[in-house]
Amino acid sequence: MDDKTMLMAIAALIIAALIIVYLLIRNVRNSNLKKDIAALNVRFNAIKSVPLAFKLNKAQAMARRNEETASAVAEYYSRYEEAEKHIDQIQELMNGVDDAVSSRKYKAAKSALKVIEENIADSEKEVNDIDVFLEQFSKKEEMQREYSAKLKEDYRETKLMVHENSGALSIAYQGIEKKMENIESLFSSSEEWMYGNEYLKAQDDLEEIEKSIDDIKKTVVVIPGLIQDVKGVLPSMIDEVKRQYALARQRGVYLNHIEIPERIEKLEGLLNDNAKNLLGADVAGIGDDVKSSKDELRAIIDSLEAENDAFRKSKEANEHLWNNIQEMIKLEHYVRTSFEAEKDRFGFDDMIPELDNQKTKIEIYKQRFKDISEGINTNDRPSTLIIGDVSKAVENSSADIRTLNAFKSKIDKSATDEQRAISQLMKLQVVINEVEVKVKEYHLPAIAGTYHEDLVKGKQYIEEIKKRLSDIPLNIDELNKVLDEAIDFIYRFYNNVNNVVGMAIMVENAIVFGNKYRSSSPEIDSELSKAEFSFINGEYTRAMTMAISCMEKMFPNASVDEKILENA
Numbered sequence: 001m002d003d004k005t006m007l008m009a010i011a012a013l014i015i016a017a018l019i020i021v022y023l024l025i026r027n028v029r030n031s032n033l034k035k036d037i038a039a040l041n042v043r044f045n046a047i048k049s050v051p052l053a054f055k056l057n058k059a060q061a062m063a064r065r066n067e068e069t070a071s072a073v074a075e076y077y078s079r080y081e082e083a084e085k086h087i088d089q090i091q092e093l094m095n096g097v098d099d100a101v102s103s104r105k106y107k108a109a110k111s112a113l114k115v116i117e118e119n120i121a122d123s124e125k126e127v128n129d130i131d132v133f134l135e136q137f138s139k140k141e142e143m144q145r146e147y148s149a150k151l152k153e154d155y156r157e158t159k160l161m162v163h164e165n166s167g168a169l170s171i172a173y174q175g176i177e178k179k180m181e182n183i184e185s186l187f188s189s190s191e192e193w194m195y196g197n198e199y200l201k202a203q204d205d206l207e208e209i210e211k212s213i214d215d216i217k218k219t220v221v222v223i224p225g226l227i228q229d230v231k232g233v234l235p236s237m238i239d240e241v242k243r244q245y246a247l248a249r250q251r252g253v254y255l256n257h258i259e260i261p262e263r264i265e266k267l268e269g270l271l272n273d274n275a276k277n278l279l280g281a282d283v284a285g286i287g288d289d290v291k292s293s294k295d296e297l298r299a300i301i302d303s304l305e306a307e308n309d310a311f312r313k314s315k316e317a318n319e320h321l322w323n324n325i326q327e328m329i330k331l332e333h334y335v336r337t338s339f340e341a342e343k344d345r346f347g348f349d350d351m352i353p354e355l356d357n358q359k360t361k362i363e364i365y366k367q368r369f370k371d372i373s374e375g376i377n378t379n380d381r382p383s384t385l386i387i388g389d390v391s392k393a394v395e396n397s398s399a400d401i402r403t404l405n406a407f408k409s410k411i412d413k414s415a416t417d418e419q420r421a422i423s424q425l426m427k428l429q430v431v432i433n434e435v436e437v438k439v440k441e442y443h444l445p446a447i448a449g450t451y452h453e454d455l456v457k458g459k460q461y462i463e464e465i466k467k468r469l470s471d472i473p474l475n476i477d478e479l480n481k482v483l484d485e486a487i488d489f490i491y492r493f494y495n496n497v498n499n500v501v502g503m504a505i506m507v508e509n510a511i512v513f514g515n516k517y518r519s520s521s522p523e524i525d526s527e528l529s530k531a532e533f534s535f536i537n538g539e540y541t542r543a544m545t546m547a548i549s550c551m552e553k554m555f556p557n558a559s560v561d562e563k564i565l566e567n568a
Contacts (some may be wrong), residue, residue, distance in 0.1 A: 035095060040113065043120050044090060079126065086126070090119045148190060148202075151209050155183055158213050161220060168224040171231075173418050175281030176216060183212050195542050219283050229290045237297045238264060238271075244304050253311045254379045258303045267293050310383035311376070317390040318372050324397035325365045332358050332406035340413045351407055361400055368393045416526060417476050418469070421483050423463050428490050432458050435497045454493045461486035503540040510547035511535065514554070524550050 093116045150355060159180060166173050186205045193202035245260050270293060274286045332355060339351050372390050375381045435455065468479040511531055518525040527550045534543035 021432055025191055037094075037113065040116055040120060041094070043117075043124065044087075044094060047090075047120065047123050048087060050127050079129075082126075086119065086123050090116060090123060093119065112273065143195070148187075148194075148206055151206060151213065155180075155187075155209070158216055162216065165220055165224075169220065169281075170224075170227050171215050171275075172219070172223045172227065172278050172281040172283075173539055175279055176219060178211060179216055181283060183209055186212070216281075222283055223278065223281065223331065226274075226286050226290065227278060229294075230271060230278060230286070234267075234271055234290065234293055234297070237294070238267060240298050241304070244301065244308075248304055248308055248311075251308070251311065252377070252379045253307050254382050255304070255307060257382050258300065258307070260300055260304075263296065263300060265298060307383050310387040314372070314376055314383050314386045317387065317394050318369060318376065321365065321369050321372070321390060321394050321397060324394060324401055325362060325369060327401055328358065328362050328365070328397065328404060331401065331408055334405055335407045335411065338408070353408075354403075357399060358404060361397075365393060365397050374409065382522075414476050417480055421465060421469060421479050424483055424487060425462065425469070427464075428458070428462055428486055431490055431494045432462065435494055438501055439497065451497070454489075454496075456495055458486075458490045459488060500540065503544060504535070507531070507535050507540055507543045507547055510544070510551060514547060514550050521554075524554065 009477075091113060097112045097116065162169070162173075162176055162180065169176060186209045190202040190205035190209070193205065241260070241264060245255065248255055270289055274289055277283070277286060335351065336355050339355070372386060372393070375386050376383075432455070435458075439451070461482070464482050465479070466480055468475065511528055514524060514528045514531075518528060527546055531543045531546035531550070534540075534546065
């Protein structure tokens with residue numbers, strides 16, 4: 001092969017190699033370009049696959065009744081529309097890239113990819129922002145469904161509880177069943193609203209369901225007690241009020257002011273309304289009605305008891321008033337008669353004006369008694385008012401009786417004190433005479449020097465009492481003063497003389513008894529002689545001591561007093 005041919009061959013090989021390298025490079029570039037296009041397609045498809053329209057419709061439905069939320073949804077709706085336009089623009093760019101690649105305009109395609117990538121990045125951020133905002137509504141839907149499921153479970157338990165307590169629910173059971181049927185309808189309604197993306201309406205149904213379930217639970221708890229009150233306790237209380245009312249009327253008690261029939265009629269009407277509400281398991285307000293009805297019935301019973309008690313006490317008090325009137329009549333007559341008879345003797349102050357005043361009061365009390373008796377018998381006034389009038393009359397008449405009794409006591413005391421003084425005077429005279437006789441009878445060898453003085457003083461007291469008794473008017477206070485002094489002095493004098501006489505007699509008996517033993521004991525003789533000397537000198541206590549001492553020596557184991565008394 002010549003040189004020229006060889007060069008041509010080498011050149012051909014080089015050209016072929018260059019072509020191959022070029023083709024390889026172009027293929028690599030095309031492959032990378034396709035990979036980039038595929039990656040962008042994946043990102044773009046991911047953007048398009050986000051269900052913004054569905055979520056947005058849901059958000060619009062849920063935000064329909066909230067102005068603030070609806071405004072935010074509207075703002076994001078605008079952003080959604082812009083995002084959709086942006087996606088459409090990216091789609092057009094993607095289509096252009098595909099056309100460029102098909103036309104092998106790789107450079108133009110590559111340049112377009114950079115623009116598409118930037119747009120996709122912006123679109124991803126925007127779509128993500130919108131999706132994050134809308135996602136909260138999806139969570140609300142999920143929470144709403146969970147809320148619905150919880151309510152269904154709660155309803156199931158409540159239904160079971162109602163069934164278990166059907167006996168205690170009695171007349172209200174059918175009403176509760178209707179409420180449960182309404183709950184079931186609400187469950188169906190809420191499901192339909194959620195299916196139609198009407199979440200706010202569904203929420204309203206669910207909240208009403210929850211309220212209804214709570215209402216049934218509370219109703220099941222309170223209805224047995226309410227039924228007992230409405231069907232048992234209150235009717236019994238009303239019957240008891242009617243019975244007591246009838247009895248009081250039969251006794252003649254005035255009761256018109258209490259308006260019992262009207263109040264009972266009103267309570268029975270309320271009771272009937274509550275019974276009807278219980279049939280529908282509507283317990284709202286029944287508890288308050290029951291409490292107010294019980295309070296009203298207790299108030300009526302208290303009023304009845306007060307009027308019955310006042311009626312009884314009015315009669316008793318009026319009888320007391322009549323007794324007081326009779327007592328006043330007797331006392332006034334007694335005091336007036338006694339005063340006229342004794343006023344000069346005792347020097348009383350003039351009682352006639354006060355007695356005339358008391359006589360006038362008696363006539364007033366008689367009229368008061370008559371008026372009160374008519375009020376009680378004609379049954380035209382409440383006894384609770386009558387009792388006040390008659391009690392006041394009794395109180396005043398009792399005070400007047402005390403006044404008359406004070407006058408009577410004053411007159412009676414004067415007469416009694418005079419009789420007492422006369423009686424005591426006679427006793428004191430007897431005591432003085434007895435003292436004189438006793439002293440003379442026993443011929444005592446000696447007596448106290450004050451004896452004669454005390455005897456004279458005692459007789460002077462007696463004369464002073466006689467003088468006081470003869471005074472007109474009689475001064476009772478001065479008489480009692482002298483009499484008390486005389487009694488104290490004369491009886492003390494009498495006791496002193498008795499003691500001396502008794503002592504002297506005992507000494508004399510002891511000495512006489514001891515005389516039997518003088519001859520047998522010089523010591524006894526000496527001691528008795530000393531005792532006799534003391535006796536003669538009036539030293540009776542000293543003489544008694546000596547005589548007793550001698551007796552104890554003679555009879556150490558015997559009772560000296562018994563020996564002396566035995567000898568006497």
